[in-house]
Amino acid sequence: MAKQVLMYGNTAIGEAAIRAGCQCYFGYPITPQNELTEYMATHLGRRKGCAFVQAESEVSAINMVYGASAAGVRVMTSSSSPGISLKQEGISYLAACQLPAVIVNMSRGGPGLGSIIAAQSDYLQSTRGGGHGDYRTIVLAPASVQELADLTHEAFDLTEKYRIPVLILGDGMLGQMMEPVVFKHKAPKKPPVRKDALRGAKNRKSKIIKTFTSNPAELEEINWSLFRRYQMLESKEVRHETYMTDDANLVVCSFGISARIAKGAINAVRASGLKVGLFRPITAWPFPYEAVKKLTNNIDHFLVFEMNMGQMLEDIRFGVGERGDVSFYGRPGGVIPTPSEVARVITRHYYQKGL
Amino acid sequence: MKKVYARPKYLKKVHFHYCPGCGHSIVHRLVCELAEEMKIQDKLIGIPPPGCSVFTYNYIDTDFVESAHGRGAAVATGIKRACPEALVFTYQGDGDIAAIGTGETIHAANRGEKITAIFINNAVYGMTGGQMAPTTLIDMKTTTSPFGREKDIEGFPIKLSEMVALTKGAVYIERTTVNSPAGIKKTKKAIKKAFQVQMDNLGYSLVEILSPCPTNWKMREIDSWKWIDEVMVNEYPPGVIKDTTNEQKKKKPKKKGKKKK
Incomplete structure (x- = not known):
């Protein structure tokens, strides 16, 4: 059986990526994700056939990702909120060229330089494309170090399977905390190279990877084909977790680290007899609307808790529709409420609704 | 009869979209000739990257990856690091390499990336309609310097190649022209050497080519060729700017069994 090790969230991502066959990593320092960049410098950079480059900017790093992905290797970059904003140009190009890539955002407080403390204010940027043009990225929102490792590994498979960039939406707390983690895979001896790699026209016709299309009709068709794939993803790759929702009168909806905090709060209020459950999307895009809709069959009251001013709230409202009422509790700017604080909010809410 | 000239094998059989008198098509042809002669296609x-030459892939029959504006050196870095056996070159205009892509270029050169930049300098943004570029000469009129570039307002023409030459990772940098048969010959030789530097794993190489843009310079073709010799070369003198090929070669011990396949 694989050994359990104690690791930071940030370093667990790095180890999981290497075991998934990640061959190139391009990064730029930004808190609170530096441990990941440092881990890749130490553990990936000198591996045979692998490359680590500390780029001169996030813009450069994501464009290096674009180049390496074109050359057919598994490639990753990571950053935190302000740096992810800079990467949006490259992500748009990756999406347009249908090039696989894994992008990690250990998000922090914003807007602007904001703070270096965990926040979840990048939800809308992550789930609505983020850069210019009509596109989406798969967004995975893990809530533990183990899940960070598992989803990082899976991200490499998903991005290659669907030819869509995959974003891992974590946060500073998840990256900085230590937890036991088990890596289920061994690193491949030789990292895989995609069959469609562009590495010179040897024994084949020359190939072009491009995004510019001077004919609007052609570009419209490209957009249509992208959206057909997104529609397929919306039915095939939607994941979520529910916790104690079977008998619940109220369901708290949270993603990532706030779901972890909410779970603690729910355990506390359950001890005092309040019937409260948790709904957590694991894929923030495609969003599990159907699962939310299904909950409304038995549950009327939803409380969205996020470490922002109400971003996933839009998705929950869309999923619930007229079939229930949705309230919101948010803490932006890098303030991380404790489970007991959230328990108080849930309790107050529970009695105010007369449950 | 002796054949003295033929269409290069790797120049696709399509019409160029370039304006009459433009230098791009000449440089394209040189790359195609070298691809054949050096057996590197x-x-x-x-x-x-974006610019008039974004369509280079329509003409040169090799693999191409289009990059975002200015990001050529970063994309080239990614490809080369993932696939060191490839021969990677960027084909960038002056707006691309010397304005929006300055950072990427300087740092790729400084890391000594084994890539080659072909830098077409025509002192204007061509594709967007002749706006002022960082390379635009003092007093030169463009659509965004309609009264002529003034040093106190628009600053000075930038010498990107000389800047890149300051980095230790840059091994070979030469500036040439394509407004005369002699200039074209020198350009071909320079690109060949730049490719060779990359193949020998020595470091970063760059060839800056002063290239006419009669459309945006609002000149007749023949006048634009003359203008390069009479005006442009005063700011951007042709010649070898940096060449540490021999020093680099001395540093690298020859690998044994290199020829084995």
């Missing part, structure tokens, strides 16, 4: 990966 199956290793070449070109990177054209």
Whole structure:
């Protein structure tokens, strides 16, 4: 059986990526994700056939990702909120060229330089494309170090399977905390190279990877084909977790680290007899609307808790529709409420609704 | 009869979209000739960013990855690091390499990336309609310097190649022209050397080519060629700017059994 090790969230991502066959990593320092960049410098950079480059900017790093992905290797970059904003140009190009890539955002407080403390204010940027043009990225929102490792590994498979960039939406707390983690895979001896790699026209016709299309009709068709794939993803790759929702009168909806905090709060209020459950999307895009809709069959009251001013709230409202009422509790700017604080909010809410 | 000239094998049989008198098509042809002569067509990966030359992939029959504006050196870095056996070149205009892509270029050169930049300098943004570029000469009129570039307002023409030459990772940098048969010959030789530097794993190489843009310079073709010799070369003198090829070669011990396949 694989050994359990104690690791930071940030370093667990790095180890999981290497075991998934990640061959190139391009990064730029930004808190609170530096441990990941440092881990890749130490553990990936000198591996045979692998490359680590500390780029001169996030813009450069994501464009290096674009180049390496074109050359057919598994490639990753990571950053935190302000740096992810800079990467949006490259992500748009990756999406347009249908090039696989894994992008990690250990998000922090914003807007602007904001703070270096965990926040979840990048939800809308992550789930609505983020850069210019009509596109989406798969967004995975893990809530533990183990899940960070598992989803990082899976991200490499998903991005290659669907030819869509995959974003891992974590946060500073998840990256900085230590937890036991088990890596289920061994690193491949030789990292895989995609069959469609562009590495010179040897024994084949020359190939072009491009995004510019001077004919609007052609570009419209490209957009249509992208959206057909997104529609397929919306039915095939939607994941979520529910916790104690079977008998619940109220369901708290949270993603990532706030779901972890909410779970603690729910355990506390359950001890005092309040019937409260948790709904957590694991894929923030495609969003599990159907699962939310299904909950409304038995549950009327939803409380969205996020470490922002109400971003996933839009998705929950869309999923619930007229079939229930949705309230919101948010803490932006890098303030991380404790489970007991959230328990108080849930309790107050529970009695105010007369449950 | 002796054949003295033929269409290069790797120049696709399509019409160029370039304006009459433009230098791009000449440089394209040189790259195609070298791809054949150096037997490197199956290793070449070109990177054209936005600009007139974004369509380079329509003409040169090698692999191409189009990059975002200015990001050529970063994309080239990614490809080369993932696939060191490829021969990677960027094909960038002056707006691309010397304005929006300055950072990427300087740092790729400084890291000594084994890539080659072909830098077409025509002192204007061509594709967007002749706006002022960082390379635009003092007093030169463009659509965004309609009264002529004034040093106190628009600053000075930038010497990107000389800047890149300051980095230790840059091994070979030469500036040439394509407004005369002699200039074209020198350009071909320079690109050949730049490719060779990359193949020998020595470091970063760059060839800056002063290239006419009669349309945006609002000149007749023949006048634009003259203008390069009479005006442009005063700011951007042709010649070898940096060449540490021999020093680099001394540093690298020859690998044994290199020829084995």
